[in-house]
Amino acid sequence: MRAHGVALRLESCGKTFADGTRALEPVTLDVARGETLVLLGPSGCGKTTLLRLIAGLETPDTCGRILFNNADVTAVPIERRNVGMVFQSYALFPNMNVAENIGYGLKIRGTPESERKARIAELLALTGIEGLEHRRVDQLSGGQRQRVALARAVAAQPSVLLLDEPLTALDAALRERLRGELNRLLRTLGITAIYVTHDQSEAMALGDRIAVMRNGAIAQIGTPRDIYFAPASRFVAEFVGAANIVEAQCKAGALTLPGGTLRVVNGAESGIVLAMIRPESINVVAADGAAFAGLVDSVSFVGDRQRALVSGAAKNPITVDVPHSIPLKAGDRIGLAIDPAAIRLLPREGA
Amino acid sequence: MRDRAIFAGQLIFTLLVAAFLIVPALLSMLAGVTANYFRGIRSGLTLQWVLQVWELYSDTIFRSFLIAFAALAVTLVVGVPAAYALHIRNDRLSRAVEEIITLPLAIPGLAIALALILTYGGFAGFRGSWLFILAGHAVFTLPFMVRAVLAVFATIDIKTLDEGAASLGAAPWRRFRDVIVPNARPGILAGSLMVVTLSLGEFNLTWMLSTPLTKTLPVGLADSYASMRLEVASAYTLVFFVMIIPLLIAMQIFAGTRGSAVGAAR
Numbered sequence: 001m002r003a004h005g006v007a008l009r010l011e012s013c014g015k016t017f018a019d020g021t022r023a024l025e026p027v028t029l030d031v032a033r034g035e036t037l038v039l040l041g042p043s044g045c046g047k048t049t050l051l052r053l054i055a056g057l058e059t060p061d062t063c064g065r066i067l068f069n070n071a072d073v074t075a076v077p078i079e080r081r082n083v084g085m086v087f088q089s090y091a092l093f094p095n096m097n098v099a100e101n102i103g104y105g106l107k108i109r110g111t112p113e114s115e116r117k118a119r120i121a122e123l124l125a126l127t128g129i130e131g132l133e134h135r136r137v138d139q140l141s142g143g144q145r146q147r148v149a150l151a152r153a154v155a156a157q158p159s160v161l162l163l164d165e166p167l168t169a170l171d172a173a174l175r176e177r178l179r180g181e182l183n184r185l186l187r188t189l190g191i192t193a194i195y196v197t198h199d200q201s202e203a204m205a206l207g208d209r210i211a212v213m214r215n216g217a218i219a220q221i222g223t224p225r226d227i228y229f230a231p232a233s234r235f236v237a238e239f240v241g242a243a244n245i246v247e248a249q250c251k252a253g254a255l256t257l258p259g260g261t262l263r264v265v266n267g268a269e270s271g272i273v274l275a276m277i278r279p280e281s282i283n284v285v286a287a288d289g290a291a292f293a294g295l296v297d298s299v300s301f302v303g304d305r306q307r308a309l310v311s312g313a314a315k316n317p318i319t320v321d322v323p324h325s326i327p328l329k330a331g332d333r334i335g336l337a338i339d340p341a342a343i344r345l346l347p348r349e350g351a
Numbered sequence: 352m353r354d355r356a357i358f359a360g361q362l363i364f365t366l367l368v369a370a371f372l373i374v375p376a377l378l379s380m381l382a383g384v385t386a387n388y389f390r391g392i393r394s395g396l397t398l399q400w401v402l403q404v405w406e407l408y409s410d411t412i413f414r415s416f417l418i419a420f421a422a423l424a425v426t427l428v429v430g431v432p433a434a435y436a437l438h439i440r441n442d443r444l445s446r447a448v449e450e451i452i453t454l455p456l457a458i459p460g461l462a463i464a465l466a467l468i469l470t471y472g473g474f475a476g477f478r479g480s481w482l483f484i485l486a487g488h489a490v491f492t493l494p495f496m497v498r499a500v501l502a503v504f505a506t507i508d509i510k511t512l513d514e515g516a517a518s519l520g521a522a523p524w525r526r527f528r529d530v531i532v533p534n535a536r537p538g539i540l541a542g543s544l545m546v547v548t549l550s551l552g553e554f555n556l557t558w559m560l561s562t563p564l565t566k567t568l569p570v571g572l573a574d575s576y577a578s579m580r581l582e583v584a585s586a587y588t589l590v591f592f593v594m595i596i597p598l599l600i601a602m603q604i605f606a607g608t609r610g611s612a613v614g615a616a617r
Contacts, residue, residue, distance in 0.1 A: 018442075057514055078517045089508055091515030095533035104529070105519035156520065 005192030006069040006159040007033045008054065013064035015049050023049040025217040026064065031160075033069075036186050036193040038207030040200060042239070046216035047196045048164060054194055055162050056081045068159050084158030084191075088165040090149040092137045098148050099124075099133035105156035123151040126185065143174050150182070154189060161186075161193040167202060179205055200240045204228065212236045229278075234346050237276040244277045245346070246314040255343075259313030260292035263340045274346040279307065279321040281342035284328070290335025294318065299328050310336065376592070383586030400586035404575070408587065411571035412594060414481055418567060419550040422488040426546050429489075430496035431539060435531050437497070438504040439513060449501075453494045460555025463490060467560065481565050487556040492549050496542035503538030544602050551595055568594075 007030070014026035024046040031037045039047035052058040054066060056078035066074045073081055084105075092101050099120050106116045124130045127147040132140065140148065146166060153161060166182070167175045183206055186193055197203055203210045204224045211221040212235075220232040231237035234245055248255040248262075250273040255262040264275065287293045294313030299306050299322075308328055311317045313336060320336065322328055383401060387394040433452070437445045455463055467487055472478050509531060516526040532539070554569040561570050568591060576584040 055518060057517075078514070079520050079522050082520070083518055085515065085518035087511055087515060089511055091508070091511040093512060093515070093530055093534070094507070095530070104516070104521075108520040108525065152519070162518075 004157060004190060005033055005161070007031065008160055008192060008194075009065075009067040009070070010050075010054070011065040011067070013050070013053055013060040013066060015046075015053060015058060015064075016061050023216055024053070025215075026061075027218060029211070029218070029221075031192060031194065033192055034190045035208045036195060036206055038195045038197060038203040038210045039213055040197060040203040040207075040210050040239070041213035041219075042198060045213040047198075047213050049216075050213070051162055051164055051194055051196045054160065055083050055085055082156070082159045084153035084156070084161045086146075086149045086153045086161070086163045086166045088168055090145045090169075092145060092148055092152070094137050096137070097133065098129070098135050098137070098140070101137065101148055102133075102151045102155050104152065109156055111156075119155060123155055126188070127151045128181070142170050143178060146170065146178060147181075150185065154191065159192070161189075161191050163193065163195045165197055166195075168197070168199075175202075182206065203240075210240075212239060214239075229342075230344060231276060231346070234274060234276070237344070237346060242279050242319060244279065244282075244314075244316075244318045246275050246277065246316070246318070248273060248275060248314070250345075257292065257314050259294045259336070260290070262292050262338055262343060264343045264345065265340045266345060269345075272348070274348050276344040276346055277318070277338060277342065279319040281338060282318070282320045283337040284308075284320065284322050284326050285335040285337045287333040287335045290337065292338070293333060293335045296328055296330050296332040296334060298330050308334075310334065376588075379585050380589040380592060381585075382582060383589040385582060385585075388580075388582050388585070400580075400582045401589060403583055404586045404590055408566075408568075408571045408575070408590075411566045411568050412590065414565065415551055415568035416594075418481055418485050418488055419547045421485050422492050422550040423543055423546050425485070425489040426493050426496040426542070427539070430493050430542065431500055431532065431535065432527065433493075434497045434500035434504065434535075434538075435509075435527060438501060439510060449497070452497055455490050456494055460487075460491065460553070461559055463487060464556045464559030479562050479564065484557055484560045484565060484567065487560045488550045488553060491553065491556055492546040495545040495549065496539075499542030499545065500535050500538040503535050507534055509534065540602075540605070544599075547602065548595075548599065 009031075010027055010029040012026035012028055013024070014022070015024040016022050027050065029037075039050055041047045049058060053060050053064075056073070056076060060066065060074065064074065065072055068081070093104070096104065102120050102123055103116045106119060111119070120133065121130075124133060127150055129144055129147045129151070132144060132148075137145065137148070146169075149166070153163075167178055170178060179202055186206065195203075195206055207224055209221060210224055210227050212219045212227060214235055220227060220236045222230075227236060227240050231240065231243075237243040237245065246255075246257065248257050249271070250256075250264070251270050253263060253265075255264055255273070255275060262275075292313060294310035297309040297311045297317055299308045306322050306324060306328065308320045308322050309317045310320055318336070328334070381392070382388050384396050384398065385392055385394060386397045386399075433448075437449050464487055467483070467490075468478070471483070471486075477483055512530050512534065513526055516530045517523075521529060552569060553567075554573065557567050558570050558573065561567060566574065572584065572587050572591065575587050
């Protein structure tokens, strides 16, 4: 793995648009050389603005600084920042064929034609689109366009690769396959990459770290495992994967709920707490003798497992993922066993 | 059966409308080669009027083409970058500029001409040259070029294409040359066609801006109607048609082939 690209640093980069809209609260952020950071969040959370700041398509509010390998590039326009960018709409040039699109950045840099040709061939092979070099852009499928856009963005060995929802325009099956290819490519290139998406499974699969964003600020930043298993807030817990959020009285290391009690690990505090439990970390056990139990409301088949809605255990129905090996039907009374370590207590504010 | 009757009715109606518009043009051209219009076609056909027009007015024909292509050059050099800038900025200021550029369409040509004369009439060298007419034509035709190019920009995501080229290292001028202009080609060709035809036929402005030594084809035509035999003026119309129709057909063919090539690429 030949890691290239730069270490990226943002210092209190905020963005207020001319009409006074605050798109991004001041953010300070470090991205290591070769790391893939995913900016994840709902639309309007500021993730694209942050990407465009790094690209040089927007300038941060005064006193914000952007550094590539400790060199201040805040005032450097995009064309001299040496970034690679993949747009949601791909932005392939309709007046050029595939090879000309891929080679455009090299042509701008004055790379000799023979070298350019070799690099284009290398990238065609890397992205699996050999034989398409003389096609016009409108003769390509969505997946092929995506690959061309990617090849074009990395052709000139950019300092940082910026991807703005690159898979959103594709259908579900193709999206999944390209996600795998993209992952392999990012690891092969070892390039510093910033990846914007609103799809949490994409973020989990591709990110070395994920920054979950909300209302123009980073709600939490960490590895996919951190974000998933130890969300810092209710928003992060609910945005990343399915989550049961239960409000309960906590006393002596246990939660008291309508369906019984649940032991927790770090429940030193007393009073009303907010707890997060992932549906897959709940095990179904016999109702007799269970410390925590409820009534099955409904069972739905979701392919690799069944998903049950259990009422009476907490104030709101609890979602439980159950393997097919356990027969369940609506009206069954079941016990729910939950590893205390899998129960995450959340701060109560900022629902 | 009923459909055929309706079709026949529509066809006849269309042909009648077309004839209503085309017959005067044909009669006018015919008058230009008639020896004596008042005695009608029985007086015989002649090219004498056409030759007379050529002797008297050939300079206006060349001048008209010179001005038309100069106006095209000006609107290309000014209008295409202007459209690019207006589209990329797309803020309140750029919308105001777009309105101002379009304003000459709503103002009578005479008023524009008067304003130009009031302002620049004192510069005798400029006032007396064909460049003075060019200035008026450029003002008048610029909105057509800008609008045509903006219309194409609205159908392709030119802003993202521009950002894409920028991310690959292309400076503004390079992006304009490599990406913007090639993809705006259908609009540029449509705008060019408008500019050339409008300039060639423009009378309002030109009549005010011209001097006896800088008459254009339409001004010469008015002159001949006013002061010559009807046959001479008609011969002038004939010359006008003979000059302009091949040009328009050529430009249409050019625009058609190139435009569709770019269209297919999209």
